[in-house]
Amino acid sequence: AATSLFAHAQTYPGSKPVSIVVPFAAGGPTDRVARDLAEAMRKAMGGTANFVVENVNGAGGTIGATKVAKANPDGHTLLLHHIGMAAAPALYRKLQYKPLEDFEYLGMINEVPMTLIGKPQLPANTYRDFENYIKANSGKLNIAHAGLGSASHLCGLMWQSAINAKEAMTTIPFGGTGPAMNALVGGQVDLMCDQTTNTTGQIEAGRVKAFAVTTAKPLSKHKLLKDYPTLQEMGLKGFDLTIWHGLYAPKGTPPAVLAQLNTALKIALKDADFMKKQDGLGAVIVTDKRVEPDVHKAFVAAEIAKLKPVIDAAKQFAD
Ligand code: MLT
16 A cells, blocks of 8 residues: 555655664664664655665754755755754754754654663662662762753753752763663763663663663553653652654755655554564654644644753753
């Protein structure tokens, strides 16, 4: 059925591949979503367009987002990004793009919980031990993230603020939480807050220790993650952080091209293989009206407004 949708359509403008820019290093959760989605969109367009992933990392995702904001709006450069689209305006005074004006919104993709994890040698096994250890070692520990405004940075910011861990730890930036995870597994950094798409496999393999999930509700449907408490259950009132991913094109991309991409995205989100992969990693694909471009754009606008005071209040941890 999918291919018939495009069988009659003219092939996607031009024969060069469609680059899906991931504003973080390969091997991380954003890259994971992009590679799985690229495969599903390739299938959805019945071979009339070849989607490839291009990693452009740095500065918490703002370098990659800037590249797409300024790219030729010919439908051959897309951005797959996340909550960082809404966090960056509160952290970068000279942001090179306006999130709501410089992109065409193609739609929301999924929602992904986060987990608080530590290096295997960390002398803590429960969240309570973990928090006590952090406070007992104030100033001696370091927390990894993927740059100012990344999801891992935002989570760390909110969590340090919630436990009032002033000066408790140094924040160490990486090009993405793929490389950051390697450092954590290797014991070069002490802890991190990262998306389940990247942490589930490592937790299952015993290469990192997990202490809590960041969602308001326990992940009771997930065979592994159901065993970890939420931060609210651990006493952090109102702590509720779920990462979302969306797909964007440069402003000015022709409506006919946007329409093809929107159709392909909706088919891809229902692709059995894509759904199975995302489900196994604790991600929840968006199946309701939030996929719609205008609904997703309104959602991002609301996220920008919601995150500003949260980030302003926690900025002291943003070093
Ligand atoms: C983030 O922390 O924003 C992402 O996990 C970075 C990444 O996908 O590598």
